[in-house]
Amino acid sequence: MKKVQIKTVKGFNEVLPPESFRWRQVEDKFRNLLEGYGFAELRLALLEPTELFARSIGGETDIVEKEMYTFIDRSERSLTLRPEGTASVVRAYNQYSLGKSNEINKLYYIGPMFRYERPQKGRYRQFHQLGAEVFGEESFYQDAETLVMLAQLFHTLSIKGVELHLNSLGCEACRPLFRDQLKDYLSRHQAGLCDDCRRRGAENPLRALDCKNPQCREAVAEAPSIGDALCCDCRQHFAGLCALLADAGIAFQINPRLVRGLDYYTRTTFEFLAGDLGAQNAVAAGGRYDRLVEELGGQPTPAFGFAVGFERLMMLVGSEVAPLTLPVAALLPLSEEALRRLFPLHVELNRRAQMTTLSFQHKSLKSQLKKADKDGVRYALIVGPDELAQDEALCRNMRTKEQTKLPFAEIGEFLWERYHEH
RNA sequence: GUGGGUGUAGCUCAGUUGGUUAGAGCGCAGGAUUGUGGCUCCUGAGGUCGAGGGUUCGACCCCCUCUACUCACCCCA
Incomplete structure (x- = not known):
């Protein structure tokens, strides 16, 4: 602490x-x-x-x-x-x-x-x-x-x-007539009432009806009923x-x-x-x-x-929650250059909807994939030196593990379509 | 305002009649795999044991005070 x-x-x-x-x-x-x-x-x-x-x-x-x-x-x-x-x-x-x-x-x-x-x-x-x-x-x-x-x-x-x-x-x-009736009744049954109810008798007699004290409940059992009044x-x-x-x-x-x-x-x-x-x-x-x-x-x-x-x-309300919307894909840069290339894309995509996550730290692919898995995304777009040279990302389907090459120019459209699938 | 219960790691909790380096699970970080997640295994970080005082050779443990949280009374949504 x-x-x-x-x-x-x-x-x-x-x-x-x-x-x-x-x-x-x-x-x-x-x-x-x-x-x-x-x-x-x-x-x-x-x-x-x-x-x-x-x-x-x-x-x-x-x-x-x-x-x-x-x-x-x-x-x-x-x-x-x-x-x-x-x-x-x-x-x-x-x-x-x-x-x-x-x-x-x-x-x-x-x-x-x-x-x-x-x-x-x-x-x-x-x-x-x-x-x-x-x-x-x-x-x-x-x-x-x-x-x-x-x-x-x-x-x-x-x-x-x-x-x-x-x-x-x-x-x-x-109501005033009933209040008087009730006041009258309470004053005649003071003995059975708790201190609070005795005090209430004068100012707020209706509250005595509602007292949880078992003694009072009994004392009030025969009291006049508002329904009759x-x-x-x-x-x-x-x-x-x-x-x-x-x-x-x-x-x-x-x-x-x-x-x-x-x-x-x-x-x-x-x-x-x-x-x-x-x-x-x-x-x-x-x-x-x-x-x-x-x-x-x-x-x-x-x-x-x-x-x-x-x-x-x-x-x-039960603890079941409506499923939260999850990002579609995690962008996984493997170098500073890749990060710089992915950042504008990330910002652009998320302007429309929650589409991607992007790690700003240099972490291993392994740990980035781990994080992507935890975040529940459906795709991981891996971009390292090789991909950067080809102007494309390696698109991994997190469920099937299938990997395909995806040119940068097509990423937006690809994810936008997937976004509407779920 | 009154009464009971509980305070040990980020979370949920163990901790023997008081005994020396305070533990587990989960979570987190890293590794086993020079760029591939979930399962498994290994490693690590993270605690002034709610605070203060007392008893004792020695206190997470016993006693007192305080404090926080919690449940209940009163009352209310």
Whole structure:
């Protein structure tokens, strides 16, 4: 080990080849799918005024209370590395008045998010999300379309065994009533609750439903169910969504305990759960947030969105990689003169496509062939003094070992044809 | 923030009750073949054994502290 190696910060993991190829393949599939549904990409700032997240995610949530990378910059402003994407998208939607032009109401993003938590399997301090938001559509058809699209994403990636869990949290008309009911229930059952849930009772009672403490689960088992408390409109919205999903052949479970960790959700919330994610189980989650745009200073605008945890998604994607494109041939110069002759050819060929490799060092033919073999090229073009004198290369087929003479003038065409064969 | 596990070569890991030159496989480099790869064989490079302190004649091994990684709790994508 060297002295004082500088290393990455804890929880900030970097993606090296060949993993980076797999990442891009999955990203590409996501982009293609989303753009097929009319989504357009947004590339947003990673750093935002702290206030944005405090207002959107909710001041009482764990994310805001203890998980944000927040610091004061040189002009004394409090800034935060974004812990999630939706707040920024909504901020941008308002800031640039994206709602004024109808065609741009479906937006997606891919990028890093930051949360100051202890890293573990499937959870990192810098992690990545693929997310999308739809603005201006209140219909449950929108909820259904988005969920069907997500199911397609998993299907496209050959991921099996993800379960869709659904719930409705109601709207501003019925949720406060339910909150009161629940608060009331919790205060009557304080004895059975953990410390956290007792504290939550007042500010964020819904979270108690979601507590993993077995004691709490028991205490909450008889609590009022949100499903019973929904108003007429919310009930219809949710029923409509469920019917569409059933018609589309998408399996789902209604989970009245499903409460999101962020405060802005209304009506539909969902999670796609999977095993094989370590102690984590959510690979994607989201829902409807009909009030947030307005709360962040925009026009009243219903919205629906989701985020996929990219690292978690990658854990579910099999390790099989689409074969990488390999160079067609290795150029093997056996002298300085040969190298000088081959270099312009090499540069010219690779301008069009990945065609050749070329060693700039004087190595033995043997070691160059070894390298060519390892690189998986189909041909080796050997050029030594003899070939140079004849203005040709010795073309060796690496599989059949057959060798033929190939004039320099024909190399380009020869390789270009072989390039398209594979 | 709390708890457990693990730090030995580029990678994956051995290392006996504490004993003198710390090993293997893979990978890398070279050779066996004056200009011919994969298989085989030979050779080589590469380690302050995570860091510091302690016990001991002697520490990779035992003790303490720190640190990193990792898994889990909390919570979340």
